[in-house]
Amino acid sequence: MNSTRRGLSALAGGIALPSLARAQAQPIEISLWFSLTRPLSDIVEGFARDFNASQTRFRVVPTFKGVYPESLAAAIAAVRAGNPPHILHAAEIATATLSSAPGVAKPVQDLFQEAGIAFDADDYLPAIRQYYSTPQGKLLAIPFFVPTGVVFYNKDAFRRAGLDPDRPPTTWSGVKEAAERIVAARAAATGISTAWPGMLQLEHLLAFHNQPYATRGNGFQGLDAELVFNNPTAARHFQNLADWQRAGLFKYGGRDFNGDSVFVSGESAIHIAASSVQLRIQREANFASGISTLPYYDDVPGAPVNSIISGSNFWSLAHPRRTADEYRGVAEFLRFITQPQRVFAYTSESWVLPNTRSAFEYGRAQGFYDRTPDALVAYRQVTKQEPTGNSRGIRLGGLTEIRSIVEEELERTLQGGQTGQQALDRARTRGNQVLRNFERTARR
Amino acid sequence: MSREAAAREPFGEAVLPWLLLAPQLAVTGIFFLWPAAWAFWQSFHISDAFGTSLIFVGLENYVLLAEDPLYRDAVVRSFVFASLVAGFALGVGVGLALLVENGARRKRVWQALLTWPYALAPATAGVLWLFLLHPSVGLIGTALVRADTGWDWRINGTQAFLLVVGIAAWKQVAYNFIFAFAALLALPRSLIEAAEMDGAGKARIAWSIQLPLIAPTLFFLIVVNLVYAFFDSFGLIHALTRGGPANATETLVYRAFVDGHVNHDLGRSAAQSVVLLVVVAALTLLQFRAMGRRP
Numbered sequence: 058m059n060s061t062r063r064g065l066s067a068l069a070g071g072i073a074l075p076s077l078a079r080a081q082a083q084p085i086e087i088s089l090w091f092s093l094t095r096p097l098s099d100i101v102e103g104f105a106r107d108f109n110a111s112q113t114r115f116r117v118v119p120t121f122k123g124v125y126p127e128s129l130a131a132a133i134a135a136v137r138a139g140n141p142p143h144i145l146h147a148a149e150i151a152t153a154t155l156s157s158a159p160g161v162a163k164p165v166q167d168l169f170q171e172a173g174i175a176f177d178a179d180d181y182l183p184a185i186r187q188y189y190s191t192p193q194g195k196l197l198a199i200p201f202f203v204p205t206g207v208v209f210y211n212k213d214a215f216r217r218a219g220l221d222p223d224r225p226p227t228t229w230s231g232v233k234e235a236a237e238r239i240v241a242a243r244a245a246a247t248g249i250s251t252a253w254p255g256m257l258q259l260e261h262l263l264a265f266h267n268q269p270y271a272t273r274g275n276g277f278q279g280l281d282a283e284l285v286f287n288n289p290t291a292a293r294h295f296q297n298l299a300d301w302q303r304a305g306l307f308k309y310g311g312r313d314f315n316g317d318s319v320f321v322s323g324e325s326a327i328h329i330a331a332s333s334v335q336l337r338i339q340r341e342a343n344f345a346s347g348i349s350t351l352p353y354y355d356d357v358p359g360a361p362v363n364s365i366i367s368g369s370n371f372w373s374l375a376h377p378r379r380t381a382d383e384y385r386g387v388a389e390f391l392r393f394i395t396q397p398q399r400v401f402a403y404t405s406e407s408w409v410l411p412n413t414r415s416a417f418e419y420g421r422a423q424g425f426y427d428r429t430p431d432a433l434v435a436y437r438q439v440t441k442q443e444p445t446g447n448s449r450g451i452r453l454g455g456l457t458e459i460r461s462i463v464e465e466e467l468e469r470t471l472q473g474g475q476t477g478q479q480a481l482d483r484a485r486t487r488g489n490q491v492l493r494n495f496e497r498t499a500r501r
Numbered sequence: 502m503s504r505e506a507a508a509r510e511p512f513g514e515a516v517l518p519w520l521l522l523a524p525q526l527a528v529t530g531i532f533f534l535w536p537a538a539w540a541f542w543q544s545f546h547i548s549d550a551f552g553t554s555l556i557f558v559g560l561e562n563y564v565l566l567a568e569d570p571l572y573r574d575a576v577v578r579s580f581v582f583a584s585l586v587a588g589f590a591l592g593v594g595v596g597l598a599l600l601v602e603n604g605a606r607r608k609r610v611w612q613a614l615l616t617w618p619y620a621l622a623p624a625t626a627g628v629l630w631l632f633l634l635h636p637s638v639g640l641i642g643t644a645l646v647r648a649d650t651g652w653d654w655r656i657n658g659t660q661a662f663l664l665v666v667g668i669a670a671w672k673q674v675a676y677n678f679i680f681a682f683a684a685l686l687a688l689p690r691s692l693i694e695a696a697e698m699d700g701a702g703k704a705r706i707a708w709s710i711q712l713p714l715i716a717p718t719l720f721f722l723i724v725v726n727l728v729y730a731f732f733d734s735f736g737l738i739h740a741l742t743r744g745g746p747a748n749a750t751e752t753l754v755y756r757a758f759v760d761g762h763v764n765h766d767l768g769r770s771a772a773q774s775v776v777l778l779v780v781v782a783a784l785t786l787l788q789f790r791a792m793g794r795r796p
Binding site: 126130133136137154157158159160161302309310311312315318319322324455457458461464465466468469471472474491494495497498499 | 547548549550551552553554556635637638655656657658743745746747748759762763764765766
């Protein structure tokens with residue numbers, strides 16, 4: 058905290074001169090629409106408060122605009138009405154939507170360059186930078202709240218089942234065996250659960266096994282990409298989930314974060330979720346929990362590579378009438394919130410990735426990772442290696458709809474209506490139609 | 502109009518009614534006609550989320566809907582859903598009204614208690630029941646799971662559908678109760694007393710005297726309930742199941758919302774809105790007929 062304050066006053070001192078000259082002028086208002094509820098919204102509001110206190114030229118006004126789909130819809134309506142917010146806080150799934158419409162967003166790397174502010178995009182962890190960059194490597198948005206998929210497990214249940222609570226399984230066959238022992242020993246009602254099924258059980262699964270989700274480099278190279286996720290690894294996995302569910306080893310907890318309650322309530326003992334769920338587990342679970350890497354199929358050659366990321370970022374939205382001063386304000390604010398100590402403070406608090414190398418180094422120098430080695434699990438998994446074409450991310454228009462389609466078809470499989478292969482084949486056909494629609498309307 | 506009349510009425514006979522109507526006409530125009538016209542126009546186009554591109558595609562959006570087996574399922578599901586909700590809500594609401602009117606002591610207390618659920622917003626009602634019936638954290642839900650009933654609407658489509666039907670109906674029972682109760686109170690006492698003197702029991706009186714006499718109210722309620730189930734259940738579905746699992750609770754309105762608001766496919770969503778507009782028009786026509794008015 059002390060260091061944060063020191064950084065703050067140093068920054069305030071740095072821009073004291075120009076702000077004196079404009080002391081009489083009204084501050085330029087920078088609107089920021091965000092999508093986090095308490096307690097995480099405190100982070101965004103804290104950014105604005107600290108930034109506004111650090112200078113007088115700009116005033117950032119944060120506004121809560123509902124959860125991600127709602128704030129995105131609001132921003133789209135605002136763009137159509139010719140009055141977009143300066144900064145939009147959006148989810149990873151909206152990346153293609155925001156980046157492929159001409160003139161809607163100004164890539165942050167351009168923003169910094171035009172404002173003459175030094176900015177090192179390479180400071181971002183490669184898996185994060187690439188997910189949010191153009192194929193040419195230009196960073197589109199400032200990564201903010203970026204978790205990756207990990208495994209949480211119930212150490213108490215492991216103990217009750219006679220499993221070593223310090224050695225969680227790392228492969229899917231190991232996870233299945235552990236689940237069998239847990240259920241047989243009645244150490245928990247069920248073995249395995251998952252949050253975000255479409256994202257974690259397919260997007261993350263394929264990336265972790267270095268297999269493509271779509272052609273054209275998972276969509277990075279062009280809008281004419283086609284889905285190819287119906288491969289044997291994914292089909293086997295979907296079928297496994299259905300078989301495990303029938304055997305009582307897996308419990309489906311719904312879409313989005315709804316599956317988290319299956320683990321937090323103690324019903325399941327092995328849970329695949331975003332690393333940031335640690336916060337909720339700490340608060341609500343009345344058992345000892347551990348964190349581990351995502352499971353993989355050990356007969357898939359080359360697996361695992363690094364895991365991909367999810368989460369949210371800050372976009373600088375563009376408008377023809379927007380002045381250079383306004384863009385400058387956006388750039389100053391984004392620079393302000395990417396100071397290493399600030400990034401470290403909020404990311405370590407919320408159990409997301411430290412975003413930048415400098416923030417990670419800062420945290421290490423503070424001794425954070427010695428005290429909290431669990432926080433290293435997600436970091437190591439994402440930085441395991443330089444991302445491959447399959448593990449840098451997914452850039453597909455209509456990914457929201459494609460993810461829903463995958464979840465619908467997975468649910469149909471879990472209901473016993475079709476095999477894992479049929480689910481993925483159908484999801485592919487339906488999803489490709491979404492991609493073709495997007496391509497048709499995005500071509501210009 | 503004579504000169505004298507014009508002098509007496511400064512606005513003139515033709516102007517004043519229009520002035521008085523103007524606010525209502527403006528509201529109707531801005532919030533109903535204009536968006537409806539826009540939806541109609543949009544349904545013949547496809548565009549990207551931001552409206553930067555706009556391509557005329559003729560009837561393609563409608564053809565795609567007609568060809569989509571999931572949409573056809575949603576049509577059938579919506580009608581089944583609306584019938585079940587209207588049936589349950591009406592049956593229970595009118596039944597309770599008959600019980601309270603014909604037998605209960607402390608009518609005022611029953612009346613107040615049975616009216617309460619109507620004060621809840623659909624989304625609030627959804628969250629309330631969600632907390633009770635959730636298989637992992639709900640009070641009733643976990644009890645059902647422990648009793649080995651296989652209760653899990655997160656993956657069981659039939660259960661999810663019945664859950665949404667049940668909660669939607671529960672919320673509407675109060676409305677039906679109020680209207681049916683008021684209609685029963687308005688019936689002349691003498692008819693019922695005459696039936697009693699003839700030796701009819703309470704059930705017989707309810708079936709042969711009271712229900713036929715409140716038939717106009719019942720018909721009004723049927724239409725209102727159908728409209729409610731079709732359109733107002735949206736908030737409930739959004740809070741409870743989001744149309745899942747595997748489309749089991751996806752109704753026409755919910756799907757139009759998802760395609761337009763979440764998937765940003767405005768053309769397809771607009772085409773669905775036009776289809777819904779036809780449904781509303783049919784229901785409204787039915788209502789006008791029932792109320793004995795000309796549309």
